[in-house]
Amino acid sequence: MKKNLFFILFLVPLVFQVHAQQDKARIKAVFDEALTSYESYSNLKWLCENTAGRICGTPEAAAAVEYTYQLMLEMDLDTVWKQECMVRNWKRGRPELSKIVSGVYGTTEVPVCALGLSIGTGESGISARLIEVMDFKELEKMKDDIPGRIVFFNRPMDQKRIATFSAYGGAANQRTSGPALAAKYGAVACVVRSLSSESDDYPHTGVTRFDPDGRQIPAFAISTNGADLLSAQLKSDPDIRLWLMSTCQTYPDVPSYNVIGEILGTEFPDEIITIGGHLDAWDIGEGAHDDGGGCMQAIEVLRLFDATGIRPKHTIRAVMFMDEEVAQRGGKAYADAAIEKGEKHIAAMESDRGVLTPRSVTIGTDPVRFEKALQWENLFKPYDLKIVKGGGGVDISPLRKVNPDLVYLGMLPDAQRYFRFHHSAFDTFEQVDRREMQMGAAAMAALVYLYDKYGL
Numbered sequence: 001m002k003k004n005l006f007f008i009l010f011l012v013p014l015v016f017q018v019h020a021q022q023d024k025a026r027i028k029a030v031f032d033e034a035l036t037s038y039e040s041y042s043n044l045k046w047l048c049e050n051t052a053g054r055i056c057g058t059p060e061a062a063a064a065v066e067y068t069y070q071l072m073l074e075m076d077l078d079t080v081w082k083q084e085c086m087v088r089n090w091k092r093g094r095p096e097l098s099k100i101v102s103g104v105y106g107t108t109e110v111p112v113c114a115l116g117l118s119i120g121t122g123e124s125g126i127s128a129r130l131i132e133v134m135d136f137k138e139l140e141k142m143k144d145d146i147p148g149r150i151v152f153f154n155r156p157m158d159q160k161r162i163a164t165f166s167a168y169g170g171a172a173n174q175r176t177s178g179p180a181l182a183a184k185y186g187a188v189a190c191v192v193r194s195l196s197s198e199s200d201d202y203p204h205t206g207v208t209r210f211d212p213d214g215r216q217i218p219a220f221a222i223s224t225n226g227a228d229l230l231s232a233q234l235k236s237d238p239d240i241r242l243w244l245m246s247t248c249q250t251y252p253d254v255p256s257y258n259v260i261g262e263i264l265g266t267e268f269p270d271e272i273i274t275i276g277g278h279l280d281a282w283d284i285g286e287g288a289h290d291d292g293g294g295c296m297q298a299i300e301v302l303r304l305f306d307a308t309g310i311r312p313k314h315t316i317r318a319v320m321f322m323d324e325e326v327a328q329r330g331g332k333a334y335a336d337a338a339i340e341k342g343e344k345h346i347a348a349m350e351s352d353r354g355v356l357t358p359r360s361v362t363i364g365t366d367p368v369r370f371e372k373a374l375q376w377e378n379l380f381k382p383y384d385l386k387i388v389k390g391g392g393g394v395d396i397s398p399l400r401k402v403n404p405d406l407v408y409l410g411m412l413p414d415a416q417r418y419f420r421f422h423h424s425a426f427d428t429f430e431q432v433d434r435r436e437m438q439m440g441a442a443a444m445a446a447l448v449y450l451y452d453k454y455g456l
């Protein structure tokens with residue numbers, strides 16, 4: 001009895017303290033290494049400069065596959081491989097053109113770009129009168145007037161929302177399913193206000209979805225300034241016509257790859273923790289924040305483990321997913337292969353919210369295990385990081401099919417500026433700050449280190 005009491009009162013807290021000190025030192029070493037290294041940042045620079053426009057199916061996407069494959073081969077990893085998947089093959093063609101033609105205001109060019117998976121207009125373009133609506137209810141009310149017109153969805157992202165991802169979510173259905181709905185009512189084309197949090201001249205693209213058996217029409221994004229101008233002119237001159245031209249087209253699927261590198265676990269090599277980003281990016285930008293930076297952070301976690309001497313107990317993989325933006329084929333292929341091989345996936349993380357200053361690390365699991373994770377809070381405090389519920393990602397969510405109990409680990413950056421870059425030509429390397437990106441990678445590595453060591 002006395003012995004047990006001694007154990008509980010003195011030894012357990014002592015062991016706990018030694019562990020806490022060790023973890024504190026390990027995590028500090030990880031942040032020190034991350035913040036003094038330029039490697040990941042200069043790799044991102046290379047990726048942005050040499051593979052800009054790497055939407056799936058392009059030679060740029062193939063170059064990004066080869067680059068990250070070589071990058072991981074040069075690291076001290078146990079295995080590096082490419083995992084084949086067939087991807088959609090949509091090409092923008094020539095830069096799009098558009099003109100507002102008004103009897104009152106004359107002719108004005110406005111910045112537009114085709115939405116991903118849209119059909120083109122043909123070389124001569126399409127010209128028609130417009131109907132401006134804010135949402136699907138309004139569209140429904142005006143459906144008798146729609147045949148032969150261009151539908152103009154003009155609902156902005158709600159600036160008053162603090163969570164910009166939720167403001168994005170509040171406006172995104174105009175882009176993803178608005179054009180298909182407009183087509184159903186007889187529109188000849190569709191323009192959607194860019195999902196941007198700023199007033200500027202960048203059109204923001206993104207995928208739009210049509211029923212393959214339904215009617216399809218050319219669909220465009222218009223810059224926020226362009227949308228404001230169009231709306232203002234329409235108010236005083238309802239007879240305005242908009243002329244739109246795009247030569248985009250979908251070609252037959254082509255093979256591409258996820259790129260995977262792993263460090264084998266010392267104790268549980270069959271249990272896998274996946275850290276992902278997506279390698280494809282919209283063709284009009286460099287995909288620096290979305291998601292070249294996220295890919296580099298995933299690789300950086302493995303480098304940080306190696307550089308600071310952490311040997312993980314479980315197998316840790318960095319996965320560059322292909323085709324997140326168009327049809328998410330890479331994420332599906334990765335989960336399908338896991339099922340086929342009978343792999344055991346215990347946790348997954350994806351960095352796909354920009355590589356801005358991290359605010360929190362996230363854990364997506366049941367309340368009991370989340371409560372347990374909160375014991376790590378003190379270890380993150382020196383880095384201004386909280387532990388909050390959440391996580392997941394488009395590419396790793398199919399892994400819940402492999403293991404419904406899979407724990408989502410994550411890192412949440414400050415997202416106030418993210419929707420200035422997202423899916424636009426403004427998403428360039430110059431918009432990435434090295435320290436912010438490295439703080440994110442270190443936060444990811446610290447969380448993976450703790451999860452690997454203690455589990456949940």
Ligand SMILES: [Zn+2]
Pocket residue numbers: 278290291324352
């Ligand atoms: Zn993304």
